[in-house]
Amino acid sequence: MTMTSADAVRSREPLPLTAVTIDDRFWAPRRELIRTRTLRHQESQMRRPGQQFDALTLTWRPGDPDEPHIFWESDVAKWIEAAGHCLATTDDPELDQAVDEAIELLAGAQQDDGYLNVYFTVVKPGQRFTDLRDAHELYCAGHLIEAGVAHFEATGKTRLLDIVRRYADLIDTVFSTDGPCAGGYDGHQEIELALVKLYRVTGERRYLDLSRRLIEWRGQQPYYFELELQRRGTPGYFGTRLPRRAEELRRFREYNQSHQPVADQSEVVGHSVRAMYMYSAMTDLADEYGDERLLQAVQRLWTDLTTKKLYVTGGMGSDPSIEGFGPAYDLPDAHGYAETCASIGLVQWAQRLSNLTGQGHYVDTLERALYNGVLSGASADGTRYFYGNPLASGGAVARQEWFQCACCPPNLARLISELGRYIYAQGPGEAVVNLYVAGTGRFTLAGGEVTLRQDTRYPQDGRLAVTVTPADGEAEFTVSIRIPGWSRRPAVTVNGEPVHRPALRDGYLTLHRRWRAGDLIEIDLDMEVRRTWAHPAVASAAGKVALERGPIVFCLEGVDHDCPVHTLTLGRDTRIHAVPDERTGVVTLHADATTDADADGLLYSDQPPGRSSAALTAVPYFSWANRGPSDMTVWIRDGGDG
């Protein structure tokens, strides 16, 4: 057995959903919940009278109630995409039929020239593509395209794919270099990454070129959105006018990352979801065109995000007023934002970067977002949602059943139902394990088929067994298994034989050999509870510590304590016990702590609060707010060395 690794790790590709099974105790029930409850719940929300499904009938007339909303196609599209992901691996005739019905509604709403947007068909006819900054027209188109691609890949049906191709063809014409919208692009990025998917599934290069045009035009001067405002002469959908003051004008441009050409950008600014979708598209285009400048840009932006603007939960976008980024280190806990969709976007971007560069640390961040900032977005029963995911709460925060702008719920559904695409990747002669999820991945390597089977209770514990089964009995290739950065000294055996000093390359354990059916790789990751401190510039975490174990970030929840959770102080040397729930595998932490005791009942006193002992219980952040109203904090007062 040799332990070198392949040189060419670039441009790995995710395994398709149809090549992956998931049968673990953590994710499999969550995926099933999406299919059996969440998607049904969301469908019923959108089927309410006057809502998304009704709007697609194009029967709304001025003066009627329930004016169709500019976002609504994207809700339907994300729901179809999520349903498609489910249908890729699970037979569900009822869901299949509901999706087909929605697709027929979309077909009916499509105009003769391929245009497909309810708002600009019945509410503002004749005003297509005149408010690109605010009206989310191409954003909705992008989600429709993603839905068309996902539905085709899942079911082989081309009905929706054909619809979105006709629409994409129209957009390609309108946004051609000599089209009426030459130089333009959408205020909310999304179509750029969708067009790359459409290119990959159809092979039509003009979709890729259109994506590149939209990305390259963005941020060029004169600024398109300012020309557009002048040309139109009326405020944008959200009442947008051109700001007069320089500072406001800067924010106006940064809000949707159109303040400078994207390849020149270095700082993550503006609306966080838009940023994540744009960086994802830039990474795709860097890959497709071998564009080093774009790659360098997204790597600079990644560094800025992860060293200055990312919550420990993998949330981001701390400023509610723009649903976006504040200054460096500005990460308020109770009053931040951390939109679920932004963490979802981070997962998508991190996957693209890891597959393009072969670097495992991107997946560390992906995992941080996935198990924390994304998963917190939905309730345990799958039918209530967080839009923002604060790191502390006084008790008034609760998940909602739905939102007027309901972007997060179906976005979460499509990510969880697409989880299979994030677990494995395939490179030249290389089978890659990125996430630890019990189940199988079926690879095609050097012409032969290879199955990897993972057995693990992760994240309950850190033991992982990977059984390698080349279909032909044996074959030579590399198995690369990501080793998280937090795991110091993983113990590795192959067929029971310890591997001393296992080779780690770019965050992966890389095992190259001639594999025989039944070869068994076993890894034992360090799952000690970790204390994590933030950079001193983070005000909300000053004097505080967070608890992590494996990929899970913990929090304190009021329902487990007799005192406000912000009064609890954890000593630095205090032993922390991790206790799994044997039914669900979810781990809870327990430790001795102290709490502030009320000195004299006064609001302000010249006497410091006394201290008394208290039992501290920490639960996974993703699980909070499932047991009624409760205060909560991720950052725990740090008792210091003393």
Add this chain to the structure above:
Amino acid sequence: MTMTSADAVRSREPLPLTAVTIDDRFWAPRRELIRTRTLRHQESQMRRPGQQFDALTLTWRPGDPDEPHIFWESDVAKWIEAAGHCLATTDDPELDQAVDEAIELLAGAQQDDGYLNVYFTVVKPGQRFTDLRDAHELYCAGHLIEAGVAHFEATGKTRLLDIVRRYADLIDTVFSTDGPCAGGYDGHQEIELALVKLYRVTGERRYLDLSRRLIEWRGQQPYYFELELQRRGTPGYFGTRLPRRAEELRRFREYNQSHQPVADQSEVVGHSVRAMYMYSAMTDLADEYGDERLLQAVQRLWTDLTTKKLYVTGGMGSDPSIEGFGPAYDLPDAHGYAETCASIGLVQWAQRLSNLTGQGHYVDTLERALYNGVLSGASADGTRYFYGNPLASGGAVARQEWFQCACCPPNLARLISELGRYIYAQGPGEAVVNLYVAGTGRFTLAGGEVTLRQDTRYPQDGRLAVTVTPADGEAEFTVSIRIPGWSRRPAVTVNGEPVHRPALRDGYLTLHRRWRAGDLIEIDLDMEVRRTWAHPAVASAAGKVALERGPIVFCLEGVDHDCPVHTLTLGRDTRIHAVPDERTGVVTLHADATTDADADGLLYSDQPPGRSSAALTAVPYFSWANRGPSDMTVWIRDGGDG
């Protein structure tokens, strides 16, 4: 000399502005700044084309730019009121003329029937008094009435008083028990306290009765604002519709304190300025009508505010989304609100309560608000303003030149220019000193005139000398001097002789004797720096301490430090040095502290930050943000006992 106190301390009255002089180093320059810069600056803002002054010409027509704003009369009125306060004690022909000009504009805008509101005259004619909840119609009327009263009291001119009486007469008819708006009241309380002033200056009891009706109708069922919405059939000015969900309906009602009859209210809720103005009017009415139920209500509300919902700066209203109160102990620092106008309202309310009950502790809170949460509202040069007054900032907060809703700037101007009314009060046979401000107060006691002269450098130090001068050479009466609750053992002498165990009654040193011209009372208050801790339920102050000295609350400002101010930790036994600026008298605090040192540059690390020593400088909270952008915190990390 006997040291008993008068029994009847109730219903003290403030000395009028014309009976007070101020010649100290702290307030006198600030009052002068209001007259010479702030009022000029505000006048120029309101004289801009299309703004307040132009609107009063009633020449705006639909389709014109600069639609008159519903608040604009109140801006003009508060400015006139502030100018009036200045003219009461200072000859300023230019200001006098500017005010007369504004009054003529108001006269020209008044309709034949006395109605005076630009918005409902030119923008929404025919819709008077149909959107009481949102449109601020009586709120503007209230400020006009206050301006009319102040201008008359200052100058003896009746021009504006006559205008507002005609308007008040119209309102009295419309809001009579059989008028078209019977049962109604304004969404923003203000007119209720204004009508009491109008009654007091005119002697017309129906103004007082109208005030009482508006207060008594408030919160009765069926709820007026809900009837109004139904009757009108269109959303309110701010797009208001009747919420469907019970929780939102509760907030809808609480927002303007109309959720239950005011005499039954016990918890301060909703918009904070509205609350303060209402509680002020309730206190006035409790006084005028001897209404014990109203008095008990405002005392309950006071207790709720000061034990659960008041910032240490005297700011209040922690929830920016409603410019109002959150739950008990919900007092976020960087992300709170604490509107300048609310602290101004608290000053007004506290004065009424202290004068009605004779309790000095109300003035302790008044002083807390005045020297901190109010004074921070304006820049050192008097031309830039805070609307919200956060207790911490990452550095992005700065005062603004003006606001679209510019309620705070002229409100601050009128309070500071009216300061003379807050220093002294007069009861039966009693001269009261509430605030320590060098200058004089001229009382009328038992038929004779008495002058008290204060000499003090307060708040630079705690020494106060009060010279008593009966005009007739000698007279018997009580001098009551408030002793702040934070001053433990004031040293008191009369004519140089120590007063052992001075009698403190209800927070006042009460000295009853036959006073002779030149009698000298000297008091030396404890001005040690005080460490103040918040109730453990206050999350933003957990593990932190505030510094106070006299009435001043301090803060740390980034411009004085090489590290983020939230990294500084102050030991509990560390000596704190108070250093006055000999020119301005403003005191700065200095102490040794420690700071977090960046361990490894990572955003998140498994290594705690190191500690290094640092020099801590604390400046008065009111003075922050005058030296460029800077981070700031009032709550300082408390090194604890160790």
